[in-house]
Amino acid sequence: MDFRDQINQLSNRVDKLKENLQTEEATKNALIMPFLQSMGYDVFNPLEVMPEFTCDIGTKKGEKIDYAVFKDGDPIILVECKHWKQDLTLHDNQLLRYFHVSKAKFGLLTNGIMYKFYTDLETPNKMDEKPFLEINLLDIKNNQVEELKKFHKAYFDVENILSSANELKYTSELKSIINKEFSNPSPEFVKLFAKQVYEGVITNKLLDQFTTLVRKSVSGLISDIISDRLKTALKTETSKVEEVTEQETETEIIDNKGVITTEEEKEGFMIIKAILREVVDVSRVAYRDAQSYFAVLFDDNNRKPICRLYFNGSKKYIVTFDENKKETRHDIESLDDIYNYQTELKNIAIYYTNS
Structure with a gap:
C-alpha cells in the first residue's frame, strides 16, 4: 500500500x-x-x-x-x-x-x-x-x-x-485572503476592477452596484473554469476508451438481450471514472448494463458494486453502496450532480482495493 x-x-x-x-x-x-x-x-x-x-x-x-x-x-x-x-x-x-x-x-x-x-x-x-x-x-x-x-x-x-x-x-x-475577497469583496477590491471599466467617480451608490457585479462576475468565472475542466476531463477519459464499431455495438445489444447503453449512461460512467482515478487504478472500474439500471463495478465483479445509475425512468437517481452492501439512493437533476457523491464513491472503491 x-x-x-x-x-x-x-x-x-x-x-x-x-x-x-x-x-x-x-x-x-x-x-x-x-x-x-x-x-x-x-x-x-x-x-x-x-x-x-x-x-x-x-x-x-x-x-x-x-x-x-x-x-x-x-x-x-x-x-x-x-x-x-x-x-x-x-x-x-x-x-x-x-x-x-x-x-x-x-x-x-x-x-x-x-x-x-x-x-x-x-x-x-x-x-x-x-x-x-x-x-x-x-x-x-x-x-x-x-x-x-x-x-x-x-x-x-x-x-x-x-x-x-x-x-x-x-x-x-x-x-485565504482571495477566498474572502471572492465571497465578500472589500471596497478596495471592488474599486480595483470598477476603475478599469468605469471612467467616472465611484460614488457609494456605484460602489454598492459594482460590489454585486464583481461578486457575480467572480462566481460566473469560477463556474466557467470548473465547467471547462470537467469537459476536458471527460474528453480525456473518452479518448482512452476503445472505439466501438457498429458491428460490435450490434453484437453487444444481442448479447445483452436488447439492452441499450445510452450516451447519458456512458457520460455518467466517464464522470465516475474521473472521480475514482484519484484513489484507484481506473482500469479496475467497469460497467454492466441491465434493463432497469446501469451498474458500475470494481474488477467487473457483481459482488463489488460501486454504484448503480437509474437513468431510464422519468426520475433520475444514483444508488451508492457502503462496505456492508447497504444501498443509499440519491436523486439527481443532472450528470454534474454525481460529483456531490464522490466521497461515497471513493470510499467504497478504496475499501475494495484494501480488501
Whole structure:
C-alpha cells in the first residue's frame, strides 16, 4: 500500500470512529497514534516516538508535551494533542512555549482531524504563530498529501521541508485572503476592477452596484473554469476508451438481450471514472448494463458494486453502496450532480482495493 492509500485509509478511519471518542486520550489512541504510524514511525518504540516528553521551561520543571518524534537521538517534531472536537487555535500558545526550549525544528498541533505544522520562519528558535501547512484529514487535497509525505520517516529532511515551508505559508495566507475577497469583496477590491471599466467617480451608490457585479462576475468565472475542466476531463477519459464499431455495438445489444447503453449512461460512467482515478487504478472500474439500471463495478465483479445509475425512468437517481452492501439512493437533476457523491464513491472503491 502506497502512502496516498494509507492516508485515504486513515481518513476513512477518522470519519468512522470520531463520534465514539469521548476523551483526549481516546483521540490519541484511535486517531493520532495511527497517523504517526502511517508516517513510518514506530509508536511503541520510545527511541522514535516518546509519549509525555519532558520540556523544562525556565523555572517550570517537568513540563510535558504529548509526543516527541525522534531521529538520530534528537527530537525533530513536537506533537501537542487535543480532543477531536476542540478548536486548535485556542491552544497554539502551549506549543509555542515548548518549541523554543527544544531542539525540534517542527511543531505539530492536532486533534486527530486537523494537523497544523509550525516552524520558525519569521524568527529563529521562535515558533511562528501561524502554521505553514494545515491539513484536514477529512478533506485532504492531492498536493497536501505530497507535502505531508515529506514528514514521513523514509523521506524526512529538514532542509527539504524548510525550502517549501516559506512558500506554503504565504500561499495558504493568500488563498485565504482571495477566498474572502471572492465571497465578500472589500471596497478596495471592488474599486480595483470598477476603475478599469468605469471612467467616472465611484460614488457609494456605484460602489454598492459594482460590489454585486464583481461578486457575480467572480462566481460566473469560477463556474466557467470548473465547467471547462470537467469537459476536458471527460474528453480525456473518452479518448482512452476503445472505439466501438457498429458491428460490435450490434453484437453487444444481442448479447445483452436488447439492452441499450445510452450516451447519458456512458457520460455518467466517464464522470465516475474521473472521480475514482484519484484513489484507484481506473482500469479496475467497469460497467454492466441491465434493463432497469446501469451498474458500475470494481474488477467487473457483481459482488463489488460501486454504484448503480437509474437513468431510464422519468426520475433520475444514483444508488451508492457502503462496505456492508447497504444501498443509499440519491436523486439527481443532472450528470454534474454525481460529483456531490464522490466521497461515497471513493470510499467504497478504496475499501475494495484494501480488501
